[in-house]
Amino acid sequence: MSATTLTPTGTATQGPPRRSLVRDTTIVMARELRPTLHDPFSVVFSLVQPIFFLALFGPLLAGNLGGGLPGGDVWQWFVPAILVMISLFGSSTVGANLLYEMQTGAHERMLVTPLARSSLLVGRALKEIVTLVAQAAVIVLVMLPFGFRLHPVGALLGLVLLAVLGVGISSFSYALALAVRKQDWMFWVVQQTVLFPVMILSGMLLPLExxxxxxxxxxxxxxxTYVVDAERALFAGDLLAAPVLWGFAAAGVTAALGLALGIRSMRRSD
Incomplete structure (x- = not known):
């Protein structure tokens, strides 16, 4: 309920309505989703890189490693890793959108609205999850005719795991954008410096054994590494495997740390 105050003349007036974090987050997420809904081709176009990896790198794996891959099936091993790649690449670059908004003044206009500062980050991160899930669904559907076997329950849990990871990485990306807003070129230096070693050392492209x-x-x-292993187990239908637990733990810690840092940075933004 809103607070009621008395004016000097004795008439009752209603104070400003109490803000809701959920409502504010929904408003921000809807604002961020609107351009994507008006231009869905951008979501499809961003799948060009992972499709090239599947089309060119997948046959190389099959020809050179073949049955030497864990599980013996190149697509069951490689497709879940590509889904993690989509999450990693997509979520790690979203801070560039925030940098653009800071350059155009859109971010400052959002800061002076009554929206909660934390909702400005959480709403943006959740928008990226919607895009990520849509892209992952497209990749899975594309690979089904090529022999990729789908286990529905495991696939749904795999998408949940990707969403948790995406929230964490997106939050780190936004925090980085806020930290380097006066030297925006530093965003790409740090992003690229971290991105490729983390990707290679996860066993995403080649077994590390x-x-x-x-x-x-x-x-x-x-x-x-633990998220990639968990995705492979989930998409293989092995829901109770130990890597699944470790994967959710790793993604959960990443999300918690990313949100904590990102919200702190957003609250201090000016």
């Missing part, structure tokens, strides 16, 4: 000891040790410290 035959790699040197130092590489396997770094892989064990990489949260993305």
């Amino acid at each position: 035959g790699g040197p000891g130092w590489m396997r040790a770094l892989a064990r410290l990489n949260p993305l």
